[in-house]
Amino acid sequence: MQKLVYERPYIKKLTAGVMNKFGSRSGGKPFEYIDNVPVKSLIASYGSPLFVLSEKQIRRNYRAxxxxxxxxxPKVQFAWSYKTNYLNAVCSIFHQEASWAEVVxxxxxxxxxGNGVPGNKIIFNGPGKTADELLLAIExxxxxxxxxxxxxxxxxxLAEGKANKPRVGIRVNMDTGIYPIWDRFGxxxxxxxxxxAILKVINSGRLQLAGLHCHIGTYVQVTGAYGIAAAKMASLALRCKAELQHSIAYLDMGGGFPSTNTLKGSYLPGTDTIPTIDDFAEEITGTLTKAGFANDELPLLILESGRILIDDAGYLLGTVIANKRLSEGKRATIVDFGVNVLFTSFWYEHQISPAQEFAPNMENMVVYGPLCMNIDVIRESINLPLLNPGDNVVVHKVGAYNMTQWMQFITLRPAVVLIDEQQQVHLIKAKETLDYIERDEHVPGHLK
Amino acid sequence: MKLKKNIATSENGFIFNPATGDSFSGNAMASEILLAMKNGDTEAQIKQQLLQKYEVSATQLNRDWEDWIVQLKEANLLEAAIYDSK
Amino acid sequence: MTANNYSGLCIGVTGLNANDNPGPGVAVIRALKEGLGTGLRIIGLSYESLEPGIYMRDMVDKTYSIPYPTEGTAALFERLTYINDKEQLNFIIPNFDAELHNFIKLAPQLQQIGIRTFLPSIEQLMIRDKVNLYDFGQKNGFHVPADHKLYAAGDVQKATEELGFPLVVKGKFYEAYIAHNKEAAIKAFNQLATTWGYPVIAQQYIKGTEINIAALGDGDGNNISIVPMRKLYITDKGKAWAGVTIEDAALIALADQFAKATKWRGGYELEIMRDADDKLFILEINPRFPAWIYLTAAAGQNQPLALVKMAFGEKLTRFEEYQAGKLFIRHSWDQVVDIADFQRISALGEL
Structure with a gap:
C-alpha cells in the first residue's frame, strides 16, 4: 500500500485574532533560488550559515x-559608502559603475x-582621522x-608649505525637522x-574649500528633510559666493536613504511605506535647481549612499537546529546564525522564508540564534510554517552593515559568496578558521 | 494519557472544550489522532496505525508525539496528572 | 440615475467592530441598505473573529477575514483577489484609519480587477495626520490647538511651559490622555511612546463644546454633503454615545474651507471644539466616515449612498438640506450564535 504524506499533528487555539494564514508576510511560497541558483546547493557547497550577494541586484540598484x-x-557623482559593506569584491562592483569611495x-x-581608487576620488569623512592619515589624504x-x-x-x-593646497569640505549639521538631529558630526x-568654519578655512589661505558636506541621519523616511537640508546647504554655498567671492565646487548630501526593510515598531511594512529613490532625488534636485545658482555654477551633487544600494542584494542562508516550546506554550525555533552575524536584527524585523516546501499551517514563533546569550533573538514574533531540524531558511535584505559590523563570538564568521550576472557563484570571503583567529595570539612562555 | 471527557470534535477539525470554553482548530493529522484517542486507543496503538499508514519514521513520530502531548497539555485537553506515556 | 440602477451591487465593507469603541462598518451598511434596497449584497471584511458585525446576518451576507494592515499591500491584495473571485465585488468601503494607507495604494490594482474605491490620496491622508495637523492648520488658516512633539521625557517640561495644564497627550496613532500635572504627563508619554512609538504629541487643551462634522468631498474641492453633530453623551473612551444634528453656517463653512484646502476625496470627519469665544478648533481629522454615519442618512443626506454613486461616476448635486434635531442614541445588544460560527470565521476565515 502506498503510504500517505505525513504531517506533524498540530492544534491551534482559536482566538479573536485573525488566523495567520490569511496573508502572512513570511507565508506564501518557499524561497528556493537566488538569481536561479538553488539555495540548497549554495549551502551544500559553502556551508551554513552563508551570506549571498547578488551582483545583478547591486548593479540594478546603483543604476536606478x-x-x-x-x-x-546635470552633475551627479556617487561615492560608495565603504562602511556599509567593504568587501573588496563589493567595492569593486561600485567602482566599476564609476562610484568614488567614501571612507571614514x-x-x-x-x-x-588597494581597490585602485585614485586618491582624488576618495572622500575622507569621520571624526577620528589621525595626523598620519590626514597627511596621506593630503598627499x-x-x-x-x-x-x-x-x-x-x-x-x-599640516598644510603649511604645501605647493598644492589640500582640498577640504566642511561637514555641516542642521535641523531638518527629523529626530534626532545629528549635531554630533560637523x-x-x-x-x-x-x-x-567656512571663514576660517578661507582666511587660513592654506586650504582650498572645495565643497560642503552633510549627512542628516540614517534610515530617513521623509523626503522633506532632504529638501530642507539641500536648501540650507545651497544657502551656505550662495553666501560663500556672495560674501567671499568663492564658488563651492560640490555639495555632498551624504546618504541616509532607507532600504525597504521594516523597522521594529513601525506599523506598516517598509515595502509599502518607504519613499523611493526617485522621491528623494526629486526633493533634493528640485531644491538645488531652484536655489538660485547661476546655470553654469550649479555645484556637483555628490551622494554617499550605502544601504539603499545593497541591502536587498544580500541574503543570509541558515539552517534550523531545533524547535522547542517555551513555558507559555509559544513555539521557538533555534537557527544556526546569531545576532553577532546579523547585527541588523536589532532594529529590523527581517523577513525570513523557508527554503523548501512546507505544510500550510503557520505558527507564531520566536526565532533564536545559537549563541548562549539571552539577547540572541533574530525575530521576537514571526509567523512561519512548522520547520524541522535541518530545514533551511533565507533571511532577506541583509546586504548593508552586517558584513562590516559582524562580530566573531564563540563561532567562526560565515563565508560570503557573490552570484555574478551570469549566475556563476564566487567565494568572495572564505569562512573564518581557527588558525586565522589565533594567528596573532601569543601565549607567554611560562604558560606553555 | 487520556483526553478529557466531553471534548467535542467536529468534521472540520474543530475542537471545543466545554469545560473551559476554548476552541481549537487542528490539521488532519491532529483530527485523526484525537479521534483515536477518543476511541480509547493507546499511545502504542495509535503510533502503530500511523506508522503503517503514513510515510514517517518512528524517530520522527516519537519526537512529534512528545510535542503533541505538550500541545494537548498546554490546551488543557488532557485529564490531569496522567502525563506518563504508558 | 435612480437607486435601481445600483441594485445587485456587491459591496465590501470593513470596520465591523460595533463594540464600545465602534468602527463605522455596520452603520455604513445600514445606510447602504436603506439607500439601495434589496438586491444589494454586503461582504464583510473582518480582522478579528469577534467583530459583532460578522454575526449580524441581516446586515452582512458573508464575511471574510483579511490580513492585518501590518502584513502589507501584497498580502491584502492576494486575499482580496481570492474574495473577488468568489464574490465579484463592485466596490469596497474601508473604514479604519490604519488600513487606509494599504487600500489607497492598492486602489489602481483593485480597479483593474473590477473593484472601485473612492478614497483620498496618500498626500491627503498625510496632511491631516496628527503629527502634521498643526502645520496644516497654520498654512491654511484653521484653528488647531498648539502642539509639541515629544521624543523624550525631558521634552515634557518644555511642552508644559508652552501649553500649560491640563495637557492632552496623544499617541502617534491612537489613544489620548488628559494630564493635569507633569507627573501624569510623563506617565502618559512613557505609556504612549511604548505602545505607539515616537513622536508622542502634547496638545493644548481646549475647553468647550464637542462637535463632529461628517462630510463627503468630491475630490475637486467641494463637499457633496455636510452634517454637523453635537455630542450629547460621551463615553469614557471619548466616543459619542448620543448626539444630535445641529445647524450652524459656521460649521458648514469650515468643512467647505477644508474641502477647498485639501480637495478631499471621499468621506471624512472633522472633530471640532467650539470654545467660549465661538472659535472653532479642529482637534482631529478622520480620513473616513465616522461610526455615527447612519445619522447623516436619517437626517436626509445619505453619505454612504452618495459615495457609491460618486464612485460609479454619477455627478451629484450638493445636498443642501438636512434635518437639525435628529438624535441618535446608541445601544448595545447581545447577539447569540453557536460556537461553530466563531470556529468557522476563526479557523477558515469565512462565515
Missing amino acids: AYRAFSTRY SGFEYRKAL NDSLIHIDHLEELNQLII FNYESGDAWA
Whole structure:
C-alpha cells in the first residue's frame, strides 16, 4: 500500500485574532533560488550559515539610483559608502559603475587605495582621522571633510608649505525637522558655527574649500528633510559666493536613504511605506535647481549612499537546529546564525522564508540564534510554517552593515559568496578558521 | 494519557472544550489522532496505525508525539496528572 | 440615475467592530441598505473573529477575514483577489484609519480587477495626520490647538511651559490622555511612546463644546454633503454615545474651507471644539466616515449612498438640506450564535 504524506499533528487555539494564514508576510511560497541558483546547493557547497550577494541586484540598484539623480540634475557623482559593506569584491562592483569611495577611517582609506581608487576620488569623512592619515589624504589630493575645530586647526598646520593646497569640505549639521538631529558630526548651521568654519578655512589661505558636506541621519523616511537640508546647504554655498567671492565646487548630501526593510515598531511594512529613490532625488534636485545658482555654477551633487544600494542584494542562508516550546506554550525555533552575524536584527524585523516546501499551517514563533546569550533573538514574533531540524531558511535584505559590523563570538564568521550576472557563484570571503583567529595570539612562555 | 471527557470534535477539525470554553482548530493529522484517542486507543496503538499508514519514521513520530502531548497539555485537553506515556 | 440602477451591487465593507469603541462598518451598511434596497449584497471584511458585525446576518451576507494592515499591500491584495473571485465585488468601503494607507495604494490594482474605491490620496491622508495637523492648520488658516512633539521625557517640561495644564497627550496613532500635572504627563508619554512609538504629541487643551462634522468631498474641492453633530453623551473612551444634528453656517463653512484646502476625496470627519469665544478648533481629522454615519442618512443626506454613486461616476448635486434635531442614541445588544460560527470565521476565515 502506498503510504500517505505525513504531517506533524498540530492544534491551534482559536482566538479573536485573525488566523495567520490569511496573508502572512513570511507565508506564501518557499524561497528556493537566488538569481536561479538553488539555495540548497549554495549551502551544500559553502556551508551554513552563508551570506549571498547578488551582483545583478547591486548593479540594478546603483543604476536606478544614479538614473534617479542624473536625469534630474546635470552633475551627479556617487561615492560608495565603504562602511556599509567593504568587501573588496563589493567595492569593486561600485567602482566599476564609476562610484568614488567614501571612507571614514584610515583602514577604509587604505582599502580604497588597494581597490585602485585614485586618491582624488576618495572622500575622507569621520571624526577620528589621525595626523598620519590626514597627511596621506593630503598627499593623494583626496577630499577631506572636516568634522571639528581640532581637525581644522590641525589641517592648517599640516598644510603649511604645501605647493598644492589640500582640498577640504566642511561637514555641516542642521535641523531638518527629523529626530534626532545629528549635531554630533560637523559644524552647526543654525548657530553659525558652520559659517565660522567656512571663514576660517578661507582666511587660513592654506586650504582650498572645495565643497560642503552633510549627512542628516540614517534610515530617513521623509523626503522633506532632504529638501530642507539641500536648501540650507545651497544657502551656505550662495553666501560663500556672495560674501567671499568663492564658488563651492560640490555639495555632498551624504546618504541616509532607507532600504525597504521594516523597522521594529513601525506599523506598516517598509515595502509599502518607504519613499523611493526617485522621491528623494526629486526633493533634493528640485531644491538645488531652484536655489538660485547661476546655470553654469550649479555645484556637483555628490551622494554617499550605502544601504539603499545593497541591502536587498544580500541574503543570509541558515539552517534550523531545533524547535522547542517555551513555558507559555509559544513555539521557538533555534537557527544556526546569531545576532553577532546579523547585527541588523536589532532594529529590523527581517523577513525570513523557508527554503523548501512546507505544510500550510503557520505558527507564531520566536526565532533564536545559537549563541548562549539571552539577547540572541533574530525575530521576537514571526509567523512561519512548522520547520524541522535541518530545514533551511533565507533571511532577506541583509546586504548593508552586517558584513562590516559582524562580530566573531564563540563561532567562526560565515563565508560570503557573490552570484555574478551570469549566475556563476564566487567565494568572495572564505569562512573564518581557527588558525586565522589565533594567528596573532601569543601565549607567554611560562604558560606553555 | 487520556483526553478529557466531553471534548467535542467536529468534521472540520474543530475542537471545543466545554469545560473551559476554548476552541481549537487542528490539521488532519491532529483530527485523526484525537479521534483515536477518543476511541480509547493507546499511545502504542495509535503510533502503530500511523506508522503503517503514513510515510514517517518512528524517530520522527516519537519526537512529534512528545510535542503533541505538550500541545494537548498546554490546551488543557488532557485529564490531569496522567502525563506518563504508558 | 435612480437607486435601481445600483441594485445587485456587491459591496465590501470593513470596520465591523460595533463594540464600545465602534468602527463605522455596520452603520455604513445600514445606510447602504436603506439607500439601495434589496438586491444589494454586503461582504464583510473582518480582522478579528469577534467583530459583532460578522454575526449580524441581516446586515452582512458573508464575511471574510483579511490580513492585518501590518502584513502589507501584497498580502491584502492576494486575499482580496481570492474574495473577488468568489464574490465579484463592485466596490469596497474601508473604514479604519490604519488600513487606509494599504487600500489607497492598492486602489489602481483593485480597479483593474473590477473593484472601485473612492478614497483620498496618500498626500491627503498625510496632511491631516496628527503629527502634521498643526502645520496644516497654520498654512491654511484653521484653528488647531498648539502642539509639541515629544521624543523624550525631558521634552515634557518644555511642552508644559508652552501649553500649560491640563495637557492632552496623544499617541502617534491612537489613544489620548488628559494630564493635569507633569507627573501624569510623563506617565502618559512613557505609556504612549511604548505602545505607539515616537513622536508622542502634547496638545493644548481646549475647553468647550464637542462637535463632529461628517462630510463627503468630491475630490475637486467641494463637499457633496455636510452634517454637523453635537455630542450629547460621551463615553469614557471619548466616543459619542448620543448626539444630535445641529445647524450652524459656521460649521458648514469650515468643512467647505477644508474641502477647498485639501480637495478631499471621499468621506471624512472633522472633530471640532467650539470654545467660549465661538472659535472653532479642529482637534482631529478622520480620513473616513465616522461610526455615527447612519445619522447623516436619517437626517436626509445619505453619505454612504452618495459615495457609491460618486464612485460609479454619477455627478451629484450638493445636498443642501438636512434635518437639525435628529438624535441618535446608541445601544448595545447581545447577539447569540453557536460556537461553530466563531470556529468557522476563526479557523477558515469565512462565515
